Amino acid sequence: AQTVTQSQPEMSVQEAETVTLSCTYDTSESDYYLFWYKQPPSRQMILVIRQEAYKQQNATENRFSVNFQKAAKSFSLKISDSQLGDAAMYFCAYRSANGGSQGNLIFGKGTKLSVKP
Amino acid sequence: ETGVTQTPRHLVMGMTNKKSLKCEQHLGHNAMYWYKQSAKKPLELMFVYNFKEQTENNSVPSRFSPECPNSSHLFLHLHTLQPEDSALYLCASSPKWGDAYEQYFGPGTRLTVT
Numbered sequence: 001a002q003t004v005t006q007s008q009p010e011m012s013v014q015e016a017e018t019v020t021l022s023c024t025y026d027t028s029e030s031d032y033y034l035f036w037y038k039q040p041p042s043r044q045m046i047l048v049i050r051q052e053a054y055k056q057q058n059a060t061e062n063r064f065s066v067n068f069q070k071a072a073k074s075f076s077l078k079i080s081d082s083q084l085g086d087a088a089m090y091f092c093a094y095r096s097a098n099g100g101s102q103g104n105l106i107f108g109k110g111t112k113l114s115v116k117p
Numbered sequence: 118e119t120g121v122t123q124t125p126r127h128l129v130m131g132m133t134n135k136k137s138l139k140c141e142q143h144l145g146h147n148a149m150y151w152y153k154q155s156a157k158k159p160l161e162l163m164f165v166y167n168f169k170e171q172t173e174n175n176s177v178p179s180r181f182s183p184e185c186p187n188s189s190h191l192f193l194h195l196h197t198l199q200p201e202d203s204a205l206y207l208c209a210s211s212p213k214w215g216d217a218y219e220q221y222f223g224p225g226t227r228l229t230v231t
Contacts, residue, residue, distance in 0.1 A: 004159070009157070035219065037222075042224070043224060044121070044222050044223060044224050044225075045207065045222040046222070047219040050218075050219065091160070098215075099214075099215040099216075100172075100215055101172075101173060101215075102215070103214070103215025103216070104162055104165070104173065104215065105160075105162070106159070107159040107160040108159055109157060109158060109159050110159075
């Protein structure tokens with residue numbers, strides 16, 4: 001079974017600085033999707049960024065980018081120019097490219113990011 | 118506003134009570150999900166409905182009973198819960214079950230069982 005590991009329960013960053021959140025996963029599949037979700041305090045969980053495993057190019061969404069290392073099964077999230085609104089729980093998630101039950105999302109335990117003014 | 122709403126936002130109930138959580142999505146999606154979020158644990162998928170049919174039940178105790186009357190509404194009926202059931206219960210939806218794209222989450226119901 002696939003697993004997702006986020007080894008940093010908490011992280012802290014100074015406003016305007018850059019921070020990297022780590023995620024590793026275990027799978028025997030070659031085709032899958034990886035996600036970073038953000039859950040601000042008392043607010044909805046929203047998708048930050050998505051990566052298709054068959055794409056070699058790292059996904060980027062404005063200040064958010066990933067470092068996808070398929071061979072190492074690593075999927076880290078880099079937040080540049082951190083803002084106070086980036087403070088949240090960040091969840092890494094895996095999804096098989098297969099449908100049905102295999103297509104359910106598998107989440108890590110999350111990393112709580114604090115942003116210092 | 119993500120288009121997925123949940124009520125109530127907070128619920129305190131005794132172990133002998135019966136209550137229901139409600140989820141509604143305004144996105145035209147066909148799949149809906151219930152997750153349990155506990156501190157320091159990964160999100161646990163509880164139930165999945167696809168086109169109103171239950172497709173997943175991840176060994177959830179029978180004191181949790183889901184209901185999906187149509188593709189826009191999802192309920193979680195609760196009865197004789199235990200204190201360890203206290204958690205944040207999240208509802209989510211997606212265009213269809215197991216598709217490649219994101220799930221849209223509601224704000225959750227914070228449940229406390231006393």
